[in-house]
Amino acid sequence: DADVTQTPRNRITKTGKRIMLECSQTKGHDRMYWYRQDPGLGLRLIYYSFDVKDINKGEISDGYSVSRQAQAKFSLSLESAIPNQTALYFCATSLGGQGSNTQYFGPGTRLTVL
Amino acid sequence: QQQVKQSPQSLIVQKGGISIINCAYENTAFDYFPWYQQFPGKGPALLIAIRPDVSEKKEGRFTISFNKSAKQFSLHIMDSQPGDSATYFCAAASFGNEKLTFGTGTRLTIIP
Numbered sequence: 023d024a025d026v027t028q029t030p031r032n033r034i035t036k037t038g039k040r041i042m043l044e045c046s047q048t049k050g051h052d053r054m055y056w057y058r059q060d061p062g063l064g065l066r067l068i069y070y071s072f073d074v075k076d077i078n079k080g081e082i083s084d085g086y087s088v089s090r091q092a093q094a095k096f097s098l099s100l101e102s103a104i105p106n107q108t109a110l111y112f113c114a115t116s117l118g119g120q121g122s123n124t125q126y127f128g129p130g131t132r133l134t135v136l
Numbered sequence: 137q138q139q140v141k142q143s144p145q146s147l148i149v150q151k152g153g154i155s156i157i158n159c160a161y162e163n164t165a166f167d168y169f170p171w172y173q174q175f176p177g178k179g180p181a182l183l184i185a186i187r188p189d190v191s192e193k194k195e196g197r198f199t200i201s202f203n204k205s206a207k208q209f210s211l212h213i214m215d216s217q218p219g220d221s222a223t224y225f226c227a228a229a230s231f232g233n234e235k236l237t238f239g240t241g242t243r244l245t246i247i248p
Contacts (some may be wrong), residue, residue, distance in 0.1 A: 026179070053234060062145065064225060064240040065180070072234075080235075112179050116234055123168050123229050125236060127179030 025049045026128035028113050034134045041100040043131050045113030053116040054096040055125065056080075056088060058109040065112065071096055072118065103135040139163050140228050142239025149246055155213040157242045159226035162207065166228040170236070171200065171211050174223045183224070184211070216246045 026047045035041050045054065056068040057080075067080030069088040077088060085107060089097045100107055110132050114125040141160045149155045159169075170185035186193045186200040186209065193200045199212040213220055226239040 055235075062240060064142070065238040067235060070235060114179070118234060123170065123185070123234055123236070124182050127181065129177070129179050 026113060026115055026126055028111075028128040028131050030131060031129065032132045034136065035103055036136050037104055039103050041103050041133065043098045043111055043113075043133070045096045045098070045128060047094050047113075047115045047126075047128075049115055049117075049126060050093075051115035051117050051126070052093065053118045054090065055114040055116075056086075056096070056098045057112045057114065058082065058107075059112060059130075060109050068098065068111075100133075103133075105135045108133060108135045139237045140226060140239045142226050142242060144242060145240065146243045147245070149213075149216045149244065151216060151218060151246055151248050153216050153246075155211075155216045155220065155244055155246070157211045157224055157226070157244070158208065159210065159228075159239050160206075160208045161228050161237075163228070163230065163237075164207070165230040166237075167231050168229045169200065169202065169209050170227050170229075171198075172225045172227060172238075174225065174241075176222075180223075180225055213244075216244075218246045218248065220244060221246050 029044045052073050055070040057065045071090045087099045112130050113128040116125045171183045172180035173183040174180040184195050184198050197214045202209045224242045227236040
């Protein structure tokens with residue numbers, strides 16, 4: 023079974039709609055992250071959370087919000103989707119602490135905003 | 137502001153050849169440099185990583201070379217195989233800050 027799961031895997035929506043992408047992990051990690059991947063731009067950090075009570079903006083948080091419902095769950099919302107939010111979205115987790123920089127990624131959600 | 141610059145954007149190498157991907161960073165506080173490998177339809181996965189106390193790290197056919205004074209590091213894939221065809225991302229982080237700053241990625245294709 024996958025340690026980091028994302029739902030849905032694919033989503034097509036229309037401009038202005040509210041969308042939620044969900045991430046769950048069974049690794050027992052405290053740290054969770056949301057990235058978007060665009061061709062030629064690499065992976066860019068949207069939001070990250072180091073524990074349930076900690077939420078931080080990444081480099082491209084405008085237009086997005088997150089919720090850390092539990093240690094194992096971290097959701098990303100697009101309140102009013104726009105076409106330039108069409109991208110591949112990844113959730114990742116890490117253990118945290120010295121020597122624990124490794125991030126473990128989910129399989130991704132391909133989002134298309136028409 | 138791109139703190140980690142990666143090149144080339146795409147690379148085609150013949151089977152058995154050496155694949156080389158380069159990255160340069162600006163932030164001198166970075167002290168952890170991983171490479172991630174991503175296959176189509178999958179999330180990135182850690183391939184190999186280095187800290188600046190060594191200039192080279194080798195794991196099987198994969199080697200990271202690190203040049204602290206030039207603020208550059210590179211991934212070398214020896215005896216490249218078709219199964220190595222993937223997108224490779226370099227990244228960097230600083231001590232005590234677990235956020236990774238990623239490069240823009242290199243799409244590697246190994247041809248028979």
